Amino acid sequence: MAPERRGAKPRAGMQGLPAPLLVLLYLAFLAFPLVLALLDGEKSAFWREIASAAGALGFAIILSEFVLSGRFTLVSGRTGIDAIMRLHQLTARVAFVLIVLHPLLYVWPRMASDPLGAASILGAMFTSVSLRTGVIAWVLTIILIAMAIWRNHLLFTYETWRLSHGLGAAFIAAFSLHHVLTIGSHSVMPALALYWQAGFGLVLLTLLHVYILRPLLQLRAPYRVAFVGKVADRTWLLVIEPQQAKAITFEAGQFVWLNIGHSPFSLTEHPFSIASAPHPARLDFLIKESGDFTNKIGAVSPGTHVWIDGPYGHFTLQEDDSRPLVFIAGGVGIAPVLSILRELDRNRSGQKVSLVYGNRHVSQIVAVDDLRAMQASFGLKLNLVLAEPPENWDGMTGDLSEPVLRALLSPLAPAARYMVCGPPPMIDAVEAALKRLGIDRAAIFTERFRY
Numbered sequence: 001m002a003p004e005r006r007g008a009k010p011r012a013g014m015q016g017l018p019a020p021l022l023v024l025l026y027l028a029f030l031a032f033p034l035v036l037a038l039l040d041g042e043k044s045a046f047w048r049e050i051a052s053a054a055g056a057l058g059f060a061i062i063l064s065e066f067v068l069s070g071r072f073t074l075v076s077g078r079t080g081i082d083a084i085m086r087l088h089q090l091t092a093r094v095a096f097v098l099i100v101l102h103p104l105l106y107v108w109p110r111m112a113s114d115p116l117g118a119a120s121i122l123g124a125m126f127t128s129v130s131l132r133t134g135v136i137a138w139v140l141t142i143i144l145i146a147m148a149i150w151r152n153h154l155l156f157t158y159e160t161w162r163l164s165h166g167l168g169a170a171f172i173a174a175f176s177l178h179h180v181l182t183i184g185s186h187s188v189m190p191a192l193a194l195y196w197q198a199g200f201g202l203v204l205l206t207l208l209h210v211y212i213l214r215p216l217l218q219l220r221a222p223y224r225v226a227f228v229g230k231v232a233d234r235t236w237l238l239v240i241e242p243q244q245a246k247a248i249t250f251e252a253g254q255f256v257w258l259n260i261g262h263s264p265f266s267l268t269e270h271p272f273s274i275a276s277a278p279h280p281a282r283l284d285f286l287i288k289e290s291g292d293f294t295n296k297i298g299a300v301s302p303g304t305h306v307w308i309d310g311p312y313g314h315f316t317l318q319e320d321d322s323r324p325l326v327f328i329a330g331g332v333g334i335a336p337v338l339s340i341l342r343e344l345d346r347n348r349s350g351q352k353v354s355l356v357y358g359n360r361h362v363s364q365i366v367a368v369d370d371l372r373a374m375q376a377s378f379g380l381k382l383n384l385v386l387a388e389p390p391e392n393w394d395g396m397t398g399d400l401s402e403p404v405l406r407a408l409l410s411p412l413a414p415a416a417r418y419m420v421c422g423p424p425p426m427i428d429a430v431e432a433a434l435k436r437l438g439i440d441r442a443a444i445f446t447e448r449f450r451y
Ligand SMILES: Cc1cc2nc3c(=O)[nH]c(=O)nc-3n(C[C@H](O)[C@H](O)[C@H](O)COP(=O)(O)OP(=O)(O)OC[C@H]3O[C@@H](n4cnc5c(N)ncnc54)[C@H](O)[C@@H]3O)c2cc1C
Pocket: 152, 157, 158, 255, 269, 270, 271, 272, 273, 274, 285, 286, 287, 288, 289, 290, 291, 292, 293, 294, 295, 332, 335, 336, 448, 449, 450, 451
């Protein structure tokens, strides 16, 4: 099911359903209305049944999307939030196709032989009062999914998009529920009507959890900004500390959603990897200026309230895994790697560890003194790479391309774990290069700074 499982294997005890069970439940949820429709004695013409099945499956997928994107530990605790978010995006595209086709399939057989007749039936469907909620849901679905796919081309901020996405999806679910219960081919079956109502109930519970219960829980564990300072070109160190109990427990390499200076009920939160090793009294973050929120991070004052949601993510070490570790970090992708390296430094397990850390300019390198200290403390093999080095640079130059990786990592350790973090284009390039160099895909673990 999960289109790509790129995080490390979860540790024993990590909550969440195992992936095979998740797949089974997911498929059962989607198949349920189709199976019930098949069992219904009342059958319409073939293309009417196909059209109805497309609509039913599309609506079932939309209902499931709420649960997939709700950051529930039960759903993503083992499979990984990145894999679940990719599934959410992939299945949304499937729903998009099904929903677009849903009305068209009713007139499909006439389209070739009598296109004008087909168009007039479609016209009547789209203007019919009894189909009005279905038409509204159809139009909204197309707008909502198109806006999500082309999100980066919109002029809104991410927060505005996110609010419109959540609200739009809730309206689609409500209008679709009305449509399916009033017009749906098989919804006279009590079990099917109950399924749709229960599915909508799940949507409401998810919204309640995400927008009310989770913020309420965050209120019980406030943090405040302890320090903000520039540590490299356009890159800031943010330190937060818990105001009451201890800081959250997390595994080195994980990330949280940070809400700085807003109410926990606002939608203003951003994902950031924790750059410090687990510590009861502080959490460190490295934040690169890259948009409307991060560009203002330097202006945040110490004492500002912070709310966090997390930890999430599987870019972590595995228990009982003594394989050599090769980290490849691009730019601020060093953040979760630093967290893991600090943890390794603390534990001194004797594991062989190398780091290839690429940046454009020397002014972008972060925590170089810490990294050099780790060379001495636990034998970190450190390779700094610069795309545009200064004249006196004695390290490697270039992008993190295949020749650079071959030169730095040879002899390549096929048995090592390769952990790659950075901007998505850099990750794609490094993954492709490692595979060409003969590294098994299963040995490569990535953290993409983007969903
Ligand atoms: C798992 C993960 C870990 C990350 N760790 C770090 C880190 O340690 N350091 C760092 O500098 N950056 C990190 N990022 C990237 C960081 O979240 C974005 O750079 C930041 O949210 C951009 O916000 P902005 O408003 O400044 O920019 P914008 O221009 O508003 O956003 C740029 C892009 O960032 C993404 N984005 C923005 N807001 C959110 C949000 N609330 N939720 C999800 N995606 C969003 C969107 O794809 C958007 O198109 C991480 C991202 C992810 C997914």
